[in-house]
Amino acid sequence: MFTFLICFIAGIGAGLGxxxxxxxxxAVISPMLITFxxxxxxxAVGIALASDVLASAVSAYTYxxxxxxxxxxxxxxxxxxxxxxxxxSLVASLVPNATMxxxxxxxxxxxxxxxxVKPVMTTKESMEGVSARKRIFQSILSGTVVGFICGFIGxxxxxxxxxxxxxxxxxxxxxxxxxxVFIMSFTAFTGAASHFVIGGMPDIxxxxxxxxxxxxxxRIAARFANKASAATLNRATGVVLAxxxxxxxxxxxxx
Numbered sequence: 001m002f003t004f005l006i007c008f009i010a011g012i013g014a015g016l017g018x019x020x021x022x023x024x025x026x027a028v029i030s031p032m033l034i035t036f037x038x039x040x041x042x043x044a045v046g047i048a049l050a051s052d053v054l055a056s057a058v059s060a061y062t063y064x065x066x067x068x069x070x071x072x073x074x075x076x077x078x079x080x081x082x083x084x085x086x087x088x089s090l091v092a093s094l095v096p097n098a099t100m101x102x103x104x105x106x107x108x109x110x111x112x113x114x115x116x117v118k119p120v121m122t123t124k125e126s127m128e129g130v131s132a133r134k135r136i137f138q139s140i141l142s143g144t145v146v147g148f149i150c151g152f153i154g155x156x157x158x159x160x161x162x163x164x165x166x167x168x169x170x171x172x173x174x175x176x177x178x179x180x181v182f183i184m185s186f187t188a189f190t191g192a193a194s195h196f197v198i199g200g201m202p203d204i205x206x207x208x209x210x211x212x213x214x215x216x217x218x219r220i221a222a223r224f225a226n227k228a229s230a231a232t233l234n235r236a237t238g239v240v241l242a243x244x245x246x247x248x249x250x251x252x253x254x255x
Contacts, residue, residue, distance in 0.1 A: 011213020019221025022180030024158040025052040046195030052188035055218035056181040062222035063178025080143025088148040109245025115238030122172040
């Protein structure tokens, strides 16, 4: 019962973060499973990534159905992210280890505050004013940055994508989140598969409970996000990210 409760609570945070902001479930689920259930870190990350796959996919479907997904440039960015994640991992293996474990947590908190204080009010009309060639170049550049940093420090992918999509590429918030979860569904699948191949199958109960809870709450959050106004979505996203950032910091403090 305790295992189910922890996985369910972790899934709530991960699902809301994914559905609202394209946040990786690993940022929430991993520290919860490690701290309260005593799972090995590698196994916990594998479960979190597996939870991310379906949650991101169903969120991407919901955003796509509401025409809030840029598939063409999303594919360009996804390929670049996957490629430079490998490059980043290779470089990381050749240099002295520099720990940046708290990077994604602080980014989550700061990005949440940013959406509350300075919301993204870009419209689709202004997005369409950017040329296709420039958008592809921006997608490759963003994918390079996100992929390399993820491969080098192993964290921050979802949050960095959202920041770059809304900042550098000038996406309106719903399209930015929709494109982010579309990319994350593929990167999470790659990460989960590699974890299971290398580390073996994880605790099945934790895996099933986390996947189910994350999927449920991601679906709820994505449906709400696509019906909400830009101002409401910015506030909701900001509050969710800020609360998750503080909560994850508190959980890590307990470790």
